[in-house]
Amino acid sequence: GIQVEQSPPDLILQEGANSTLRCNFSDSVNNLQWFHQNPWGQLINLFYIPSGTKQNGRLSATTVATERYSLLYISSSQTTDSGVYFCAVSYTGFQKLVFGTGTRLLVSP
Amino acid sequence: GAVVSQHPSWVICKSGTSVKIECRSLDFQATTMFWYRQFPKQSLMLMATSNEGSKATYEQGVEKDKFLINHASLTLSTLTVTSAHPEDSSFYICSANIDLLTQPQHFGDGTRLSIL
Numbered sequence: 001g002i003q004v005e006q007s008p009p010d011l012i013l014q015e016g017a018n019s020t021l022r023c024n025f026s027d028s029v030n031n032l033q034w035f036h037q038n039p040w041g042q043l044i045n046l047f048y049i050p051s052g053t054k055q056n057g058r059l060s061a062t063t064v065a066t067e068r069y070s071l072l073y074i075s076s077s078q079t080t081d082s083g084v085y086f087c088a089v090s091y092t093g094f095q096k097l098v099f100g101t102g103t104r105l106l107v108s109p
Numbered sequence: 110g111a112v113v114s115q116h117p118s119w120v121i122c123k124s125g126t127s128v129k130i131e132c133r134s135l136d137f138q139a140t141t142m143f144w145y146r147q148f149p150k151q152s153l154m155l156m157a158t159s160n161e162g163s164k165a166t167y168e169q170g171v172e173k174d175k176f177l178i179n180h181a182s183l184t185l186s187t188l189t190v191t192s193a194h195p196e197d198s199s200f201y202i203c204s205a206n207i208d209l210l211t212q213p214q215h216f217g218d219g220t221r222l223s224i225l
Contacts, residue, residue: 033213041147041200041219048213086152088214096143097204097214099153 002027002091004100012106013077021072021103023087031090031097032063034072038083046072046085077107112136113205115217123225124195130188130220132203138183139205143214144176147200156201159186193224 003026013019023032034046047054047061049070054061058077063070070087084104088097112135120128132142142159157178158166165178175197177189186205190197202219206212 030210031213035216041202041221043202043216043219045213045215088153095141095210096155096158098155099145102152 002029002089002098004087004089004098006085006087006100006103008103009101010104010106012108015077015079015107015109017077017107018073018075019077019105021074021085021105023070023072023089023100025068025070025087025089025091025100027068028092029065029068029089030092032065032070033088033097034061034070035086035088036081036083037086037102043086074105077105079107079109081105082107111207111212111215113203113215113217115203115220117220118218119221119223121223121225122193125192128190128193128222130190130201130203130222132186132188132205132217134184134205137205137207139186139207140183142180142186142203142205144178144186144188145202145204147202147219153202156188161186190222193222195224198222198224 005024007022036044049063051065058075060073084102087100114133116131140161144156145153147153159180161180167173180186204214204216206214
């Protein structure tokens, strides 16, 4: 099946710093989503981005489908950005989402 | 729009009991819903695909007799953990969307299940 790897696995930042999270996938996809899982377990939908670039406030994401990777940029990080970030993909011809390994982010004041 | 509601959010029960978790699409119809499980400090793993009016499709390694899925209407899917044991303790979360191929999936808030 499709493999979805995220890097780095863990990231510690000081408030105000910028960061880039990466998601690599092993097959063609028709859906890619980025999520933030907060400490209560809720999955917050950040981006639906099977290709191209999108921005939402301090966050932006880019997916290069032909090269099978996606990037999530976080600028001017805040303590509330702490949590686990997942990318998830569904590959062409299938409907189910496969989640990546996750990046655990800790933003300290 | 595209809100998915999951209930209950937290369950604690004794070993051997059965637990039912509900997943509802509040403002859209979902012919397909998905059930995931997440163990502490791990990623989400798909358990099964719930299809309205037909049998669920289970992922390899998931016991269909242990995890009963019913999708009786276009807005409701239920997951029943039968004869639950401590190893079934986990975070269970469902998802649904309007168009599986062109729209994002929306997730419920999850159910934290603890079996004593």
